[in-house]
Amino acid sequence: MDIFTKQKFVGVLIIVLIITNALSLSVIWFKELNPKKPPPPPPKREQLNNFLGEQLKLTPEQNKLFNKYRQEHLDSTIIINERVGGLKKQILAESFNQNPDLNKINALSAKIGSIQKEYEEFLSRHFQNLASVCNPEQKEKLKRIFVSSFGPQEGRPDPGRRPPPERLPPPR
Numbered sequence: 001m002d003i004f005t006k007q008k009f010v011g012v013l014i015i016v017l018i019i020t021n022a023l024s025l026s027v028i029w030f031k032e033l034n035p036k037k038p039p040p041p042p043p044k045r046e047q048l049n050n051f052l053g054e055q056l057k058l059t060p061e062q063n064k065l066f067n068k069y070r071q072e073h074l075d076s077t078i079i080i081n082e083r084v085g086g087l088k089k090q091i092l093a094e095s096f097n098q099n100p101d102l103n104k105i106n107a108l109s110a111k112i113g114s115i116q117k118e119y120e121e122f123l124s125r126h127f128q129n130l131a132s133v134c135n136p137e138q139k140e141k142l143k144r145i146f147v148s149s150f151g152p153q154e155g156r157p158d159p160g161r162r163p164p165p166e167r168l169p170p171p172r
Contacts, residue, residue, distance in 0.1 A: 084115055
């Protein structure tokens, strides 16, 4: 090989190496700018179902019934929340009228109270249904889980909360 051929070969080799380095750096920078996002965590509902299944050591049949009751509860709760939300919007709209009708506001508030009463009765039936799936040991664990989820137990003060006021102030 003569000197010109060697120089030409070295020149082409340097250009190929520069292009290869540029491409490698581009790929690295692209990955750094667009890192792979971890998969989203499972929904809270699924996490709770898994948690309860593990804590109670449910059989597959129990788990199926348990999840069925929980899904029914979710569906009903959504409907109830929509009903209450609609009534609250009506109260809000009436409150901003030039001359708000207090009788209408009171009637809407009474409807919300009635729906809340229905919900609490429904919730009690839901807890009974969940308990019916469990054996006595599982029922006791389920009860402890639910009681702890409602905050401090009877007789134990919650250090971060003040006692509720005796009465709400009257509206102005």
